[in-house]
Structures are given as structure tokens and as C-alpha cells.
Amino acid sequence: MRSLRAGATLFECLMLTLMALGALAIAALAAERWGWPGALLGLPLGFIGILGGLNIIAMVGVLIERDWLPRCHQGVCSGDWRTMFGDYDIVRFGDDFGYRCRCGIEYMKEGRRFMRRRPDGSLEPYMVWTWPRGYVPDDGA
Ligand SMILES: [Zn+2]
Helix, strand or coil: CHHHHHHHHHHHHHHHHHHHHHHHHHHHHHHHHHCHHHHHHHHHHHHHHHHHHHHHHHHHHHHHHCCCECCCCCCCCCECHHHCCCCCEEEEECCEEEEECCCCCEEEEECCEEEEECCCCCEEEEEEEECCCEEEECCCC
16 A cells, blocks of 8 residues: 555645645735735635635545445445446335345445445444545444
């Protein structure tokens, strides 16, 4: 995982540079328009705005890089985003939609949680999506 770590560091450096440059650019634009109060406001606002924007880009990047759905209980099926749901089929449980992997295990997604659906319809925590690690085992926290 050495290359991944180096990539993340490079990415972080790039983000910081972009953020600083972007904030300065926004402050300069604000200063041109509103004088020094604009610059004073523009710098932190620009920084926050760019931080937010880059965060969204980074989150999308993680979503793209990681599986859209986690691996199933058997560790066989994956939910690669490139095929949208990978090895999972979309199934209907009454009014809700869920997923069924190739092994026949059923899952439901609620927000960031990916839960196993027992045959009786109850849900069991399985994986939860966290930033920036992707899916990690759901300890119910
Ligand atoms: Zn499976």
C-alpha cells in the first residue's frame, strides 16, 4: 500500500496548494471589487469555499476509487461502481429496494450503512461507509 500512501500525500499537497492559490485569487478579486474589506473577507471565505469544493471532489474520488457497494458476507461479490451495482441485483422488499448478491444474501442500504437483511426482514449491521476509508465493518456505533 506504499504507492497509495504516496499518492494520498501528493494529493494532499496539491489540494493545499490549490486551496491557498484559490483563496488568494478570490481575495484578490474581492479586493478589486470592494477594496480591503473585500480582501479581508475574501481570503477566509475563499479558503472555506475551496476547502468545501475540494472535499466534495475528494469524496467523489473516493467513491469512484472504492467499491460502490462493499463485498458480500462470503467475500465473493463486489459492488464495483463501474457496473453500478457490480454483482448485486436490485430487489424489491415491499416498498423498499434492496440488493441481492450472487450468493443469494440480501442487503439493504440506509444512508451510509449497508445492512444484511435476514429472511424474516430484520436488518443486521454489516458495513458502514466512512470518509476517507470507504466501507468498514459496522460496529453499530
Ligand atoms: Zn455474495
